[in-house]
Amino acid sequence: MYRYDEFDHALVAERISQFRGQVERRLAGALSEDQFKPLRLMNGLYLQLHAYMLRINVPYGTLSSRQLRRLAAIARRYDRGFGHFTTRQNLQLNWIRLHQVPDILAELAEVEMNAMQSSGNCVRNVTSDQFAGRIREEVADPRPWCELIRQWSILHPEFSYLPRKFKIAVTGSPHDRAAVRVHDIGLHLHRNAGGELGFEVVVGGGLGRMPFIGSTIREFLPTADLLSYLEAVLRVYNLGGRRDNIHRARIKVQVNALGVGQFRELVEQEWQQVRASPLLAVPEAEVARIQAYFAPPAWETLPDAGGALAARGREVPDFGRWLARNVVEHRASGYAIVNVPLKTPGRVPGDATSDQMGAVADLADRYSLGEVRVSHRQNLVLPDVRQADLFDLWTALARLELAAPNTGLVSDIVACPGLDYCSLANARSISVAQDIARRFADPDEAADIGNLAINISGCMNACGHHHVGHIGILGVEKNGREFYQLTLGGSSAEDTSLGDRLGPGVSAEEVPLVIARIVERYKALRREGERFLDSYRRVGMDEFKAAAYGDAPPHSRQRESA
Amino acid sequence: MALVKDGAVVADPFIDATGLAAVPAAGPVIVGLEQWRAGQDGLIARRDPVGIRLRSDQHPAAIADDLAHLAVVALEFPVFRDGRAYSYARLLRERWGYRGELRAVGDVLPDQLHFMQRVGFDAFEIGGDDPAGTWRAATGGFSTWYQATGDGRVPARQLRHGRPGG
Numbered sequence: 087m088y089r090y091d092e093f094d095h096a097l098v099a100e101r102i103s104q105f106r107g108q109v110e111r112r113l114a115g116a117l118s119e120d121q122f123k124p125l126r127l128m129n130g131l132y133l134q135l136h137a138y139m140l141r142i143n144v145p146y147g148t149l150s151s152r153q154l155r156r157l158a159a160i161a162r163r164y165d166r167g168f169g170h171f172t173t174r175q176n177l178q179l180n181w182i183r184l185h186q187v188p189d190i191l192a193e194l195a196e197v198e199m200n201a202m203q204s205s206g207n208c209v210r211n212v213t214s215d216q217f218a219g220r221i222r223e224e225v226a227d228p229r230p231w232c233e234l235i236r237q238w239s240i241l242h243p244e245f246s247y248l249p250r251k252f253k254i255a256v257t258g259s260p261h262d263r264a265a266v267r268v269h270d271i272g273l274h275l276h277r278n279a280g281g282e283l284g285f286e287v288v289v290g291g292g293l294g295r296m297p298f299i300g301s302t303i304r305e306f307l308p309t310a311d312l313l314s315y316l317e318a319v320l321r322v323y324n325l326g327g328r329r330d331n332i333h334r335a336r337i338k339v340q341v342n343a344l345g346v347g348q349f350r351e352l353v354e355q356e357w358q359q360v361r362a363s364p365l366l367a368v369p370e371a372e373v374a375r376i377q378a379y380f381a382p383p384a385w386e387t388l389p390d391a392g393g394a395l396a397a398r399g400r401e402v403p404d405f406g407r408w409l410a411r412n413v414v415e416h417r418a419s420g421y422a423i424v425n426v427p428l429k430t431p432g433r434v435p436g437d438a439t440s441d442q443m444g445a446v447a448d449l450a451d452r453y454s455l456g457e458v459r460v461s462h463r464q465n466l467v468l469p470d471v472r473q474a475d476l477f478d479l480w481t482a483l484a485r486l487e488l489a490a491p492n493t494g495l496v497s498d499i500v501a502c503p504g505l506d507y508c509s510l511a512n513a514r515s516i517s518v519a520q521d522i523a524r525r526f527a528d529p530d531e532a533a534d535i536g537n538l539a540i541n542i543s544g545c546m547n548a549c550g551h552h553h554v555g556h557i558g559i560l561g562v563e564k565n566g567r568e569f570y571q572l573t574l575g576g577s578s579a580e581d582t583s584l585g586d587r588l589g590p591g592v593s594a595e596e597v598p599l600v601i602a603r604i605v606e607r608y609k610a611l612r613r614e615g616e617r618f619l620d621s622y623r624r625v626g627m628d629e630f631k632a633a634a635y636g637d638a639p640p641h642s643r644q645r646e647s648a
Numbered sequence: 649m650a651l652v653k654d655g656a657v658v659a660d661p662f663i664d665a666t667g668l669a670a671v672p673a674a675g676p677v678i679v680g681l682e683q684w685r686a687g688q689d690g691l692i693a694r695r696d697p698v699g700i701r702l703r704s705d706q707h708p709a710a711i712a713d714d715l716a717h718l719a720v721v722a723l724e725f726p727v728f729r730d731g732r733a734y735s736y737a738r739l740l741r742e743r744w745g746y747r748g749e750l751r752a753v754g755d756v757l758p759d760q761l762h763f764m765q766r767v768g769f770d771a772f773e774i775g776g777d778d779p780a781g782t783w784r785a786a787t788g789g790f791s792t793w794y795q796a797t798g799d800g801r802v803p804a805r806q807l808r809h810g811r812p813g814g
Contacts, residue, residue, distance in 0.1 A: 093804035097792040104789050108759065124729065125759055207729065237794040237805065243766035244738055244797070247731025324735050325707070359743060365796040372805045 087148050087457065088233050088379045090198040098195045101202060101241065105129050106188035113185060128208065128246070130201030131187060135509050138182040141204040142194060146214035146232040146256070147175035147460040151447040154458050156197040158443035164190050169443070171428060171436045173500060173551055174253070175213050175460040176204055180507050202240055207248045209239035209320075213255045215263045216461035219380060220469045222417040226275050226283055228258035230377040231312060234368065238313050245320045249327035250335035252320070253292075256285075265462060265578035267291045267300045268554055270337045271319060276306075284308045289319060289349070290341030293548040297584050298338040301346040303353060309373075311357075314366040318357035322349070383455050383470060388420020391473040398477060407491035407529055408480050422473050424454070425493040426466040426483060431523035433487070434516050435501040436464030445486050453479045462578075463500050463539075465493065495532045496540060496605070497523040500551060504544030504561065505568075511544035513561025513568035518542055518597050525598040526605075535605055537617045541576070554578035556619045557601060558585040570597050574604070574630055575622045586627055588634055600634050607633035650779040651751075652772045657780050662720060666701050678720055681706050692717045701753065704732045708740055715746045720771075725754040734767045741768035742798040761786040766797050 090098070105125075112122040119133075126132075130141040142157065149157075157177055161169045164186050165179040172178055182190070194200055204211055212232045219227040235254060239245070245252075257264040258275040266272025272288035284306045291300025307315050323337045326344075341349045360366060399406025414423040426446060428436050438446075450458045450468055453475045459467035466488075471479055483489040492498045499522060502508065504515030519542055526532050541555030545562075552558030558573035570592055573585030592600050605618070607630055612621045622630065651660045665671045666680040671687060678699035684691065691698045699720025702708055708721065715721075721740060723733040733752070740746040751771040752764045761772060765787050774782055796803045802810070 091808065093792050093808065097790070097794070097804075100790050100792065104759075107785075121757075207731075240794055241763075241790075242795055243763040243793075244734045244795075245731075246763055247729055247734065247760075249731075321735050325732055329730055329732075363742065365742070365798075368805060369809050371809045375808065 087150060088145070088198075088229075088376065094198070094237075095195070097241070098198075098200050098202075101129075101200070102188060102191045102195060105191065109184060109188055124206065127206040128203060129187075129191070130204030131182070131184075132205060133509070134180065134507050136507070137180065138184055138187070139507070140179045140182045140187060140190065140201060141172070142177045142179070142199060142201050143204050143211040144171075144175050144177060144199075144460050145236055146212055146218070146229050147216050147462070148218075148229060149458040149460065150197075151450040151456045151458065153197045153199055154443050154447040154450070156193065156199070158440040158447065160190055160193055161443070162440040167441075168437055168439045170434070170503060171438065171460050171464050171466070173462050173464060173502075173549065174211055175216075175462055176211055177460075178503070180503070203246075205251075206246075207250050207252075208246045209235075209242065209248075209252045209254065212236050212239070213253070213264055213269075213462060215257045215259055216459040216465075216467045217263060217414065217423055217469070218258060218459075219382065220416055220423050221259055222415060223261060224259045224417070225277060226258045227377075227380050228256040228264075228273075228275055229380050230373065231273070231275070231285075231309065232256050233376050233379075234312065234373070235316065238316065245324060248320070248324055249329045250332065250337075252323070252337065254316075260580065262578075262580040262582075263461070265551070265554065265582075267582040268293055268297075268551070268578055269300065271316070272300050273312075278306045282308065285312065287315065287319075289353075290338040290346070291582075292336050292338040293551055293553050294336070295333055295546045295548075296336075296339065297548070297553040298342060299582050299584065300338075301341065303346060303350040310368065311361060313368060314361040315353075315357055317366055318353050318360045321360070322352045322356055326352070382418075383457075385418040385421060385470070386472070388418075388472065388474070390419050395473055395476060402477075404484075404491075405477060405480050407533065408484075408489055409476065411491040411495065411533070412489070412493045413476065416470070420473055422471050422476060424468040424471045424476070424479065425461075426468060426488050427490050427493055427498055428465050428488070429492055429498045429523065430487045430490045431492075431497050431527040432520055435499050435519050435523075438466070442486055442488060445482075446488070449479060449482055463498065465498070491529050492532055494537045494539070496526045496535050496538045496601075497532055499523060499540045499542060500555065501542040502544050502549035504542075504550075508544060508549075510547055511561065512546075512563035513544050513570065514594065515542045515544040515550060515561060518559065518561070518570065518594055521594070521598050522601060525602060535609070535618070537619075538605075539577075539619075540601070551578060552576070553584045554582065555585060556617075556622070557604065559597060562591060564591075568594055570594060572597075572600065572634070574627060575619065577619060588627070589631055590635075603633045603636060604630050649773050649775050652774050652779050652783045653749075653770060655780060655784055662697075662699055664701070676719070678722055681710060684711070684714070688714070699749070699751075702736070704730050708736045708744075712744045715740070715744055715748070718746075718748055720749045720751055721746065722751040722753045723769075725752065725756055725760075728755045728757045728760060734763060737764070737767040737769055738797060758782045758786045762790060766793070766795070766799055766801070768798055 268291040274286040287304040288300035412425040454468035455470040501515040501519040505511040543550035543552040554576040572588040576585030697719035701722040
């Protein structure tokens, strides 16, 4: 993985020093909260319901064991001994004291991490495929390009006061695990007919109050032109994006208002000018330097042990379930990618305690070449595990309550922090997720239901990506009570779709019941090999709507429509 | 509010005529886009230098052909979070080759000065007790940058490979 050199270290140190001064001015009263707000946001520091929240970047979801261990230590020393992994592969600490933030940043810098631009109206942490560099289907590792984008975007003098936040995701595989079509810019690495590597450029996707699926504005962008093209898109947005209404300020609104054809034309015109200047040329040696950090590790030459593993799985059914759900084929023979769900039923989705983080870091050192990944579905991944070590690893993970065999299943729920922490939320997310996970805690039942992505957001800002859940749940507040609106049929994968509204909202207590009814309907009508999403797309909403509300409409139905 | 150039507070010889009903007959003046369009020939014919002040919704492409006649281009930040002028500044410097004074006016926060300097501003309206000190503190903290702009500073991605043996 990438390592800082003296330039990277100097820049982060200088930024911390600048922020330390800003914090001191705030604490001394020289800056008002209004004046301090944009400065702290640029460094990932929010003021939440109860305390400051610090959002730490995990660039493109890749962590070393040393970094994860440091995150564990920081959460233990400066917070309450746990952290929350987010849908943007970052870590949030929820109980932070302002005067300690510069010291936290200094501790992060020691392990080559930072919180720069994890908030604010600027280019945010670049996200990617949690299996990057390890999955067999991959065309090319997206992470070197993510790192190039990371450096280009950090403290960008022109693009630090954009109309609104700006999120970029990159994937290098046919299967999209990075949700590139619901980002401001999504980049899909692929090869053209001539075998050259380039990007499909998708612009204007996003969730929130106005969800849009992004549009492809360029089928093939040569990798050498990446930064000049990004600069052109950002300039068109910086100059033309709306600034009069915070809810209309994302690039998706601009693309939609202009029409994708005209937006593309503006970008192409600007790009012809930008690329004529030498400023954005990237030395080939620099690309090679970054790529070298992502070269495959020295895997041993090992025979495939799949047969023996399957036999072991039959002997030990719990291990067999875990193997079937959480272990993914690796590009190197004899190795496996292991999902480590932060979704043990009853726990807070995406939360990890310091003890768990430290223990996973130790397991990464012992079994996974010292590397850990974070997925946008709020789970961890050990990317380089020898098949021969899987049983021992499973045993260790089970002791940590990190071996729930539920990757991609009904209890693998994505949820924002919701009303328990967030000052924007209208409703709780965490407890709803916990109730659903408990309702489907039987692993055999969950396995029978199969792949089902549930996403919960506690408000319309959609941090839980409810629009793209196979089942989406949106918390709303009406007359002082929480209600939950369900959507069906969303997807953030390569078959991106936005969910359709099921009908009237239901109370928190009714959510697991309604989902159980939808699941029962699915089980009754599914065809061989059909996921819930496939069945929904085949039969449509009416079947599920009739089932969801049962014979007796939920009592909340009348109340909400009243 | 003081004008800071090259790290020092300087006297501003220009009269800001943008709010005035009539442009003063003599002396250095800064006019608005409408005033410039209405009296361009007369303004060019004056012995004294002329500048223009643009709002953030006025794209400087409108004056790209007039830049040789302008001693100052002042770009407004109506509120600190309106970042359009960062792009305007780069277009003026890098695309249209403007070499005169580029002045940042309006809601110019100390913590933004470094970015403004990097996109091509060389004059800043700064408030407070010690504007020059504010400017020095805000622009002196960085020795490394990842981006190349028209200010000629070499970004890390080039420096890494310009070093002997690097």
